[in-house]
């Protein structure tokens with residue numbers, strides 16, 4: 001279960017690993033805590049939220065996963081009590097073995113809040129008197145952070161490195177289904193000045209060029225010790241979930257390079 005702030009955060013940071021997990025028979029759930037209603041230069045919030053929800057469902061169909069979009073307002077997410085309770089209930093219903101989220105240090109306030117909300121929910125998932133209308137989890141999930149480039153107060157640690165080269169085209173084709181983002185909003189806000197390709201192959205290459213190194217994942221490629229590895233995704237253990245030993249990490253991600261120090 002990936003828990004991000006926006007519809008496309010999971011796709012950008014984790015879809016390669018998700019595809020590999022899915023191939024092993026695991027159930028994958030992408031979650032956006034906000035409705036994605038702030039990410040466009042011409043559309044209004046209501047219309048945009050509907051469009052982005054539809055885009056997530058296209059991704060869900062394409063990857064064979066479930067994509068949940070919650071109702072917090074995009075650009076206004078805070079780690080408040082009512083959102084925390086909604087998230088606790090959702091996680092308890094889903095009962096994930098593993099949660100992936102951003103670290104609570106990031107350039108975007110919604111990403112920071114999403115990371116904080118996952119941390120704030122983690123222990124309470126097991127406390128019966130917290131949100132008593134949904135049964136508690138007996139065990140905390142394993143929790144990991146997706147990779148990022150931020151260095152203060154400390155840099156991301158690549159505990160788990162996944163070679164996603166074999167599935168990069170599928171990852172990028174999936175990302176390209178967020179049309180309102182990768183071909184409209186993000187080129188506007190970054191900005192990206194190159195022309196948007198009209199054919200599918202060109203669009204996949206466009207996505208690779210612009211999001212293939214999101215979170216600086218490629219700086220960890222040498223740790224894979226594989227000269228053919230061109231794309232990677234990495235995870236860091238969060239200390240607030242169940243303890244991840246090297247054996248457990250290998251069981252959860254059998255295709256990954258485990259880099260615990």
Ligand SMILES: [Zn+2]
Pocket residue numbers: 005006008009108111
């Ligand atoms: Zn985002």
